[in-house]
Amino acid sequence: MKKPILYALLLAALVSLPAHGQTAGSRTAVLAYSWDMDGEAADDNQIVEAAGGVLVDNGTSVGGVNYTITAQPDSCRLIDMTISDTNMGVGAGTITVDGTDCLGFQRTCTWSAWTAGDDDGVKTLTVTVGPTGSSCYLRSVTSITTGVMTGESDEFFLLGYTTNSADAVAMYGIRGPDDPLGRHSVDPWNSLPVPLNITTSGASTTTVTSVATNAAFTDVAVNDLLLITIGGQEVQRKVTARASADSITVNQAIRIPAAGVPFTYKKFWYSTDPFDDLWIPVRADGTTLFQTNIAANTSTGGVVQSLFCTTKGAGWPTTNNMTVATETTATGTAAKYAHSFNLNLLPYTHCKMAFKYGTADAAGTDDITLTVTQRRF
Numbered sequence: 001m002k003k004p005i006l007y008a009l010l011l012a013a014l015v016s017l018p019a020h021g022q023t024a025g026s027r028t029a030v031l032a033y034s035w036d037m038d039g040e041a042a043d044d045n046q047i048v049e050a051a052g053g054v055l056v057d058n059g060t061s062v063g064g065v066n067y068t069i070t071a072q073p074d075s076c077r078l079i080d081m082t083i084s085d086t087n088m089g090v091g092a093g094t095i096t097v098d099g100t101d102c103l104g105f106q107r108t109c110t111w112s113a114w115t116a117g118d119d120d121g122v123k124t125l126t127v128t129v130g131p132t133g134s135s136c137y138l139r140s141v142t143s144i145t146t147g148v149m150t151g152e153s154d155e156f157f158l159l160g161y162t163t164n165s166a167d168a169v170a171m172y173g174i175r176g177p178d179d180p181l182g183r184h185s186v187d188p189w190n191s192l193p194v195p196l197n198i199t200t201s202g203a204s205t206t207t208v209t210s211v212a213t214n215a216a217f218t219d220v221a222v223n224d225l226l227l228i229t230i231g232g233q234e235v236q237r238k239v240t241a242r243a244s245a246d247s248i249t250v251n252q253a254i255r256i257p258a259a260g261v262p263f264t265y266k267k268f269w270y271s272t273d274p275f276d277d278l279w280i281p282v283r284a285d286g287t288t289l290f291q292t293n294i295a296a297n298t299s300t301g302g303v304v305q306s307l308f309c310t311t312k313g314a315g316w317p318t319t320n321n322m323t324v325a326t327e328t329t330a331t332g333t334a335a336k337y338a339h340s341f342n343l344n345l346l347p348y349t350h351c352k353m354a355f356k357y358g359t360a361d362a363a364g365t366d367d368i369t370l371t372v373t374q375r376r377f
Contacts, residue, residue: 029188030225031353031370032170032268033238034251034295037303038075039165041360044082044122046071047141048159055090055152061144069141074361076102076139076272078166081111082158085119093149095157099138101130102271103184109136122162131182137273165361167306167354169278170370172225172266176277185277186269188372191227192219197260198228204255208248211260215245223268226250230261279310279350286376290353294329295367301358302330303368309348324351328358
């Protein structure tokens, strides 16, 4: 018999990073820990302002020759372009934006749909390098170029985003395989092994070093999650600072024997692009529990958290998606929520928890932690 999936939002403050909690028939993964989410309100010229976007033949932002990149997106955003073509002069020409997508892969977006009439207004960019059918989600812009333009005079473009903070999904894990359409995936259940010993020299401290300067932290970065087994018990710690390949600082003190132990680690991934596969597989013969702790949020409009589920198949994730639950936590408040649904009636294969601001980020630091636990019967 199919069991219900349970969804719980627990908003009491956590004292420390949740334990891994692996027991027979169950597994737990930390998806986000003390996460400071970003997402300003709509800003149509965040990246290129009017003075830096005057259209020219064969223009480029490389070296700041023609187009000026004023700032980068505040987080991974759906980028669009606002055209000013009041003289109705431009007849042809391609504007190309190169950058990196939410998970750090190259993405190229273009616009060239000029008409004989007035082209003023917001334009949707087309992805030419990236997953088939995706949209222009970029976390950074590396260059902007134009080819030969026809009929340009004093026209200009703005580059930014005309939408507010979008649903963001966070996940600790390792990169999974791309699907045939090029959609990127993350596996939250596995980690990257490092067969080099690390230690705290037997002391309880937040400073962890490699044994005999073996450069154990060469590939470890701030915000990564370490999984360290000591005396048969797995302990998890978030990296808060990295002094070198031989020394890091973690969020909470830990005692590691002087001889040291090896470890594994997970990278932190974050995406607002619905084409990125940051979904959690769910089982019909068990329960899946999402636990969210918003210890602090600095925002306007509060933090909106939504549980989405889907049945993967042709067309996902743009079809067969359902918002199972949505709650808004007002700025500066705490609350608890509990929701459940029965897979006998809702036969989904995957779910994910997404966060966004009701309106925008505000000055200060968020503190959002999310775990998922699966139990099989």
